[in-house]
Amino acid sequence: MATKPSTEKEVKTSKAKSPRATKGSSPEKASEKKTAKGLDSMALIHGQSPYEELVGEDYMGTRQKDHFRNILHAWKKELMEEVDRTLHYMQDESANLPDPVDRASQEEEFSLELRARDRERKLIKKIDETIKRIDEDDYGYCTTCGVEIGIRRLEARPTANLCIDCKTLAEIKEKQLQG
Ligand SMILES: [Zn+2]
Secondary structure, X not given: OOOOHHHHHHHHHHHHHOHHHHHHOOHHHXXXXXXXXXXXXXXXXXXXXXXXXXXXOOOOOHHHHHHHHHHHHHHHXXXXXXXXXXXXXXXXXXXXXXXXXXXXXXXXXXXXXXXHHHHHHHHHHHHHHHHHHHHOOOOOEOOOOOOEOOHHHHXXXXXXXXXXXXXXXXXXXXXXXXO
């Protein structure tokens, strides 16, 4: 669904004017930003307060598992609502525009929306898998080295399955493979 080169400039201009096009394209990033902010303030993590550890509490005991289950369920709900909103928005906005420039602009916008939805769907699947890991007592430990991933890292990245060291290493390896 490529836009004709001749209309590309107009498309960009009209995209910049539409607040929806810039806002709607990346809900994943927006929620990441929210999470990062939550670390240095009392901000909520997908509507949940940051975890307060009790003295001598077991790692990934019932209370901690419930906490992360709540975060993951709330996050999933947010994403599903966003998918719904996008769908309705596209149904509402979809029109037979007579102007080819408008039409190209709408196509471009919709393809961004669809890509965002695809990312959300993948993320929802990952969240489901993560909730399953909690149910199976498999959550919160690095799948590579077995170390505790830690509550703060999990709050920042609730679907993380690697500790920060293994994650860093995996990223370095991936970069090397790419050349
Ligand atoms: Zn590890």
